[in-house]
Amino acid sequence: MATKMQKTKKAHTSRTIEVRRVYDPPDPADGTRVLVDRLWPRGLAKEDARLAEWCKDVAPSSELRKWxxxxEGRFEEFAERYRGELAEGSAREALGHxxxxxxxGPLTLLTATKEVPLSHAAVLKEALRKR
Structure with a gap:
C-alpha cells in the first residue's frame, strides 16, 4: 500500500510535465528545462536556451527520426517504435533520470520540433506519466 507521501509525489509528477518548443521564451513555471532532441536546435545560442541540461540519450535514434x-500518417507507428527504444539501454536510463x-518538481521537455503534439517529446511526456 502506498504511503500518503508516495501518492502525493506521484500525483505531483503527473501534473508537472510540460512540452514546449525550445525557441519559446522561458516561463517561470517551467521548472527544470531539459532539451530532449539529439541534435542542437539551429540558430539557438546555448546561453539563450536557459537549459538545466541536454538529455540526448532519450531522443529517438537517428534512423527512427529520419524514417x-x-x-503525420506515420506518427502512431513512430510512437510505438520510440516507446520500444525507450525501454532499452541508455534511453531507458535517461528516461529514469x-x-x-x-x-x-516541474519538468519542461524542450524540442525544436514545430509540431509538438506529433513529436517524440509528446510521446516522451506520456511515457514519463506512466510507471
Missing part, C-alpha cells in the same frame, strides 16, 4: 520525417527530475 518518421514528421509525416527524467522521472527523477519530474519527481523533484
Amino acid at each position: 518518421y520525417g514528421h509525416e 527524467l522521472r527523477e527530475l519530474a519527481a523533484d
Whole structure:
C-alpha cells in the first residue's frame, strides 16, 4: 500500500510535465528545462536556451527520426517504435533520470520540433506519466 507521501509525489509528477518548443521564451513555471532532441536546435545560442541540461540519450535514434520525417500518417507507428527504444539501454536510463527530475518538481521537455503534439517529446511526456 502506498504511503500518503508516495501518492502525493506521484500525483505531483503527473501534473508537472510540460512540452514546449525550445525557441519559446522561458516561463517561470517551467521548472527544470531539459532539451530532449539529439541534435542542437539551429540558430539557438546555448546561453539563450536557459537549459538545466541536454538529455540526448532519450531522443529517438537517428534512423527512427529520419524514417518518421514528421509525416503525420506515420506518427502512431513512430510512437510505438520510440516507446520500444525507450525501454532499452541508455534511453531507458535517461528516461529514469527524467522521472527523477519530474519527481523533484516541474519538468519542461524542450524540442525544436514545430509540431509538438506529433513529436517524440509528446510521446516522451506520456511515457514519463506512466510507471
